[in-house]
Amino acid sequence: MPPIISVSNLSKTYASGFEALKRVNLDIRRGEI
Structure with missing residues (x-):
């Protein structure tokens, strides 16, 4: 079943240089949430 x-490669870096997220991958399929 393909993900919905x-x-x-999601990344979030704050102005201070703090990396909150680095190359995150996520697939959610029907019925998982």
């Missing part, structure tokens, strides 16, 4: 939500 897919995130690839």
Whole structure:
């Protein structure tokens, strides 16, 4: 079953330089949430 939500290589770096997320991948399929 293909994902209904897919995130690839998500990163979040704050202005201070703090990396909260680094290359996060996430697939959510129907019925998982």
